[in-house]
Amino acid sequence: MAFMHSASVEALPTELSLWLSNATQLGEDSCQWIVLSPLANFDSATTIELEAPGVGYAYLDPAHMLLYIKQKIVNADGSDITAADNSDATLVNYGLHAQFCQIDASINGTVISQSSMTYPWRAYIEAFLNYDKAAKDTHLQQRMWHEDTAGHHDSLDSNQNLGLAWRRSRTKLSREFEMKGPLHLDICNTDRLLLNNCTLRVKLTRSRDAFALMSTKGTEKIKFLDVKLYVRRVNISPSVLLAHAQALEKSPAKYPVNRVDIKTVTIAQGMHSKTIDNLFMNQLPQRVIIGFVDNHAYNGNYARNPYNFQQFNLNYLQLHVDGQAVPSGVGSTGQGVLPAHPKI
Template structure:
């Protein structure tokens, strides 16, 4: 007997037996293409490099399919190619993930307003994302376009990844690599609304950071970037869909992009230390998850003999994250890497990445590679939805700190801790294409600024309540006016010589005058700034109104039919009934008419030669017909009605009156 395991279980038919359902049809995107964007400024060795990804066009940019392509070569200081090999064997290569690692930091502006600017550790952000979130198969296939090759042991000259990177620059010549832009807006799936001018500014790393070598001796290598350009994927939408999106944006006044925003922090740990207590790394809100790695100060600052991505354990015995009054992990690790006690942080790292207990994702980092292969990276999940990028976490304002303890003293030169954190964020763009990003730290700073400036800006808000002051002190300090100051206060004229209005003068009245004049200047600056913002808003409204008008005219033009030859045929005997001749001519007709010769009939007369296309002739003919039926005949009828009223003739007998 067949039955359901539970009555609430619903019926289902497998896809192989579903003959009535067809795939949906995509009808919104008309065209998709890649546009090549060159550098806006001159290519210099130390940057910055500017790319204008869009330029207020009508297309929609697909940020996730936007790439930056670099062409580079490695030479000595004189610009000559250095041959590898010899005894001892000379080896050098670009560091791993070189297409991303070239960039020290990014900044992005949309319509002149900054929406993104990261720290100087973008190379670590992109490396951690590639090394921790992809398996060896992806690293040695797709990610090789960015110059990423999987290392079994980071920093080892025998690692297959290092040797393959050496092969990239073994021969004399240039190498080309490409990467996506791994920043907030470019990592989400929604297209960027049209009408946005996106400027991306790139700041490069130094040659010492970008080159990894063995047995280089006195050779100082140079990393030369010879070309930079961008590949931008753009969409052309159907006119109806584009208009509906614009109307929806004007109705809601805002479009929102949910983002997962990664942030990188670093701090220095001095040599000969056994602990690094309570280093506050984030001060705004709780991140979704945090990853921590340790490396030598020499590798962090850039050295030819070291890899900047060599994360080591340095005999760490304890690490925990403090936030919201609690610690992660819940109990101390009590690590001993030499004794083999390190499996807990390894499992927590894989759990934070979502690679544990699954058979379809992996980062190809084994337990031994975690201990001594340069992949000692500690992962902590602070949110229960850290791996669900389609959900937001509740905002918890807190300080996040990391505490470290070592079984042995830190080595000479000290260490650097690299911290990677992920945060929820939103990018808002209004109907005037002005972007805004809500941020808790900015709100707090603004509150303090306003609190400190209320006494100087009465226009902004009422004055704050103040504690009572002793009478003796009130006599010594002049009282500021409570009303807004509209004109500078000038001291009354006297017969005494005028004293300079200095803040450090000895006369209290002069001090008061100087302070009030400064307040007036500040108020005027605020008013001028508001007026300037209003003018910019009006300019943008006019610009987008013009774009909407052009789009509207294009849609209407697509629905009409061109005039026929019969409709454009002109008869000379009907053209000159009026003393005024008005002809509407298009630009091609005006240009063609300028080249026609005038024909002289006699001493008094000339023939005017005019070129009229089919559209202009049809317009002229329609204009005459409209004037006859809409103006001449109504004027005649009005005269008839006046005559009928004078002669007391019924309106039905107007024809008799005419006859």
């Protein structure tokens, strides 16, 4: 009891609610999907902005927000690729999200997302860990997900890298393709609706073509044909609107979210050890995921896969919290493979 938050209330688990009947939802009258277009021309722009304006009678549902993109891969001069061009360019895995190095969300002009220019890795890791094989073989493919063959992530040979071959079959010769999927943002992981009159704006910052594409020639680029943002808008009961307006006069609304914080550290070539101090200050993470990628792939290279996580002959890794090793006793296995720990 001493560790309860002052704003929290006591509750019982549903297993002990033995005399209660199922509740009837009366707060939401109806819902609809609104389709939003970019605020400005996006053909050659490095950023794309979309805005969902707030209205007085409805709330926005950020958990049900989908990004739609229609595009094609073209030559450096913007012309369509033909068989005579001998181009093998295609998207890297999870192409919908690899094309944006940063996605920012703001509510009424206040940015609520972290700016680290590492959005593609967050999206990839969350999809890789949170979806099972059945999902990856079905609906994730509309986001251009098809895993690269293990051990051949950097290979441009369709016979070796089957995932790249699958994506190439859908993008070759400037074929138009469509992708659609949710955004990997903290605000999209909450189950609470945004209050009425709150304007939600999403800013997409494009990655370099050398990052999102793999190609032998290394000159192709991505051409956007259409961009849409689908947002679910919920019509709220007038009685609930009035009750919320009265509650706002006493205190602000609360939106608890699980924040994802991404840190980038560069290890110079030739270094055999690296100590990273003060990686997280004040707040301890629930889970730490560490990945190592080649610097050329990180910056964008047509011949390198940015999701080719490698070991780089690592034989020792240790986390410390307030000077104490967590977990204790982790060191070299003698075979270059570290034991996996799902939680700190």
